[in-house]
Amino acid sequence: MIDDTMKNCQILLVDDEQSELDAYSLLLMSMGIANVRTLSDSRRVLATLADMKAPVVFLDLNMPHMSGQDVLRELKVKRPQVPVIVITANSEIETAVECLRLGAHDYLVKPIDLKMFSSALRNALEIGLLRNEVLSLKGIHFDRAPHANPAFSPIITKNPAMFGIFQYIESIAASGLPTLILGETGSGKELIARAIHQVSGLTGEFVAVDISGLDDTLFSDTLFGHTRGAYTGAETTRPGLLEKARGGTIFLDEIGDLSEVSQVKLLRLLQEKIYYPLGSDQQKRCYARVITAANKDLSKLAGQEAGFRMDLYYRLSTHLIRVPPLRERREDIPLLVDHLITTAAAGMHRPAPAMSDEAMQLLLGHPFWGNVRELKAYIADAVARCEGGIIGEHLIAERLSGSAPARRAQSPAGNPLETLFGHFPTLEELADYAVDVALSSTQNNQNRAAQLLGVSRQALHKRLKKREMPRNAAGE
Secondary structure, three states, rough: OOHHHHHHOEEEOOOOHHHHHHHHHHHHOOOOOOOEEOOOHHHHHHHHHOOOOOEEEEEEEOOOOOOOOHHHHHHHOOOOOOOOOEOOOOHHHHHHHHHHHHHOOEEEEEOHHHHHHHHHHHHHHHHHHHHHHHHHHOOOOOOOOOOOOOOOOOOOOOOOHHHHHHHHHHHHHHHHOOEEEEEOOOHHHHHHHHHHHHHOHHHHHEEEEOOOOHHHHHHHHHEEEEEOOOOOOOOOOEHHHHHHHHOOOOEEOOHOOOHHHHHHHHHHHHHHHHEEEEEEOOOOOOOOEEEEOOOHHHHHHHOOOOOOOOOHHHHHHOOEEEEEHHHHOOHHHHHHHHHHHHHHHHHOOOOOOOOOHHHHHHHOOOOOOOOOHHHHHHHHHHHHOOOOEEOOOOHHHHHHOOOHHHHHOOOOOOHHHHHHHHOOHHHHHHHHHHHHHHHHOOOHHHHHHHHHHOOOOHHHHHHHHHHHHOOOHOOO
């Protein structure tokens, strides 16, 4: 039963179908809940939640722009205290398990049973109120402005998603539990790991290890060390990097490339906090916090042949951080450009040049599959070749695409497509633009948008899902 306290709580309904929003709104109001908001654009969930107290979110899975699962992932980082109830027509058990793993409070399948709906809502309201009370007592607030903690100063950003990660780090840093950082190559995973270490206040060292090229023997020797005579050439006893990180943090990068045998050893280390140096039967205790990183989704690799162990994934991801790629935080590009120009110029002992507006526009439109690392390479090269104190468009265009300047020179002056896109667009870019305009003009109604585009709703939905999928091959 919904009591008077719960009736004052706020509900956010997220669905791209207006008829569904209207139906659930009426149902909630019939239960005595008046504070109901509806939202058809899943990209605005976080912004809408900003001024809502102790909300509960009802979330559809199949939506344009951001799927329900993507919203769940974002909420887990930025508003983990908010209970989310997933409502979908998909009854597959794999989908339900995935949503619950991502942090959903409950999972309801259409058509909705009224008793199940009421029960899920009541439980979510109780959990939400308790979470907010506990977080308030602990002084943790996920909706406040980002802290000016010096640990985050090396991370150049003004992106809300990154600020949410900072707040999440502050809430988990003291736990000492394993943390998994997922993100594309060059997105700044090691900077995030260093920030966790610094916020934790650990007195030991931060020790980073790239394990992508280590076989089982090298992995064990590097982390655990060895005794004299453990193998040919081992003339002295050498402690491993776990010993060096004693009282601090051991950061294992590219954990997804770990061999199956090494995965078992790492799992034992996390479970029992002990390890054996090569050639020794005397156990040693691990006193280092373990942070790992990968450029691929380990949960999807788990269960595959020669894949990643699911039990190890769960151990590593006690705390889970997903770093957004640079193309999802383009507002950071000008900040990063200024920083990288200053750093590169100082290293070359020359005055820092300025970036022309045309060159900056090229950078803002680039997908950056190599993320910040790719941007750093372009800026360093442009600073080295710059003459006259201004980084011109040609210095950037030559790196982004060898044929880019010629393509622009050959296009007719005043071409409307160039005016619209800032360059002559590809067919893929034109198709994406048409989809975005159709969805915008129909308030994100996929049925009407599909009619405008002359395709089926299924074809439109398939294209949207494909567009949302990370391009692993390019990102790695």
